[in-house]
Amino acid sequence: MTDLVTPTKVAPLEAAQAAALDRDGYLLLRGAVPQAWRESLRAAFDAGVGPPEQWAVARGAGWRHALLDLDPVVQATCRLPPLLGAAARMLDGPFFLSQVEGREPLPGQGHQVLHRDGAGRKVVSALVFLDAYTPDNGATRVVPRPLDQGEPDETLSLTLSGEAGDILVFDADLLHGATLNRSGARRRSLLLSFVPEVHRASDDACRAIRSVRMDTSEVFVP
Template sequence: MTDREHLHRQGFLLLRQAVPADWLEHLRAVFDAGVKPSDQWPVPRGADWHHSQLDADAQVQAVCRLPALLAVVGELIGERFFLAQVEGRAPLAGGGQQKLHRDLSAQRPGDTVGAMVYLDDYSPANGATRIVPGSHRPAPEEAPFDFADESGAVQLSGSAGDILVFDVDLVHAGSLNVSGANRRSLLINYFAEPLYPSHLETAALRGITMDASERFEPGDFGFFGV
């Protein structure tokens, strides 16, 4: 199986140490400075998470444009796409537990890709993400996914600077931050170009301040392992 086939079959890729190490201190500082209480967002956010508005920062934007990241995003989306959103999230001590779920494509399978950039080391102790590999494209004869069934879930672990890139139809969830240690991350969304009008309609409600007019072409950044 080629790396490309593996990516499409599994629905995700974990890019280890993709963010330059000397960027991390600045990114953490930007995250901390941008944290806003739930009631200061256009739509209130979950009270057991820190949410950070940081999409105007130049280095955050540079992370969103790392060639290795865009290469995987382009491979998954398969058509012209744009950077729609980036914000910071971190589960508070005793918070962060989510039920398994899908974020769901908008118009066709694969038209939306998420990326989670870890700014701190992550493990089951501080609420690392759970995923169900291969759950993004169920076969027609499969029974509907039971989101209460955790038997197929894998909890990730790794180091600051890793990036999880995933098809938003992949079943996933945040986890309980048992230790209370920092687990700051950037959550990025990329959309296929046809989703731009609907993106503009909801951007203000999502607290987006950045310009999303730049376009990227699949294949412009190569692809890992090929």
């Protein structure tokens, strides 16, 4: 654990939420972001969209990317109790906020094949939706854990829908992927990840290429 850092204790999830997360590998936290924060988050996203050279490594085509990890409302959002509770439930040990950035599928773009981000590592991902999300504007689809047969199978995926302020938190090894933004409507989100404390050294080693500027020293414990 990071030297001289007093761990932040995380409150557990409600029993029903914990059971759903254990079963499905993901949890959709409806309306988790306070209404009063949402316009500030959208403004932070739009202000963080800049030229390609603001990123150490080029970002993928077909997406609008926002550099916003120093924004105080973004930082507070990453620490909302239900979000931290879900991460603590999955990681079951000390962890830290590794990174947060903004992503938005461009009109006619955004489709991803079903994939896993964990690559065998124990990592938790989350999407904080800043706009309404539907199958028409690039909403995320997931394969719930009980349906996962190992290989990607589109017939088993579930496309999520909801409103600005919802948070999707999931095991990074869960099959998931964005859909095509057919309507062209905005679908801004924050993408963030929580990583076990034992992986801090390797995570710190690639901070620069991930364009992480924020302080990641805070340690959270279940």
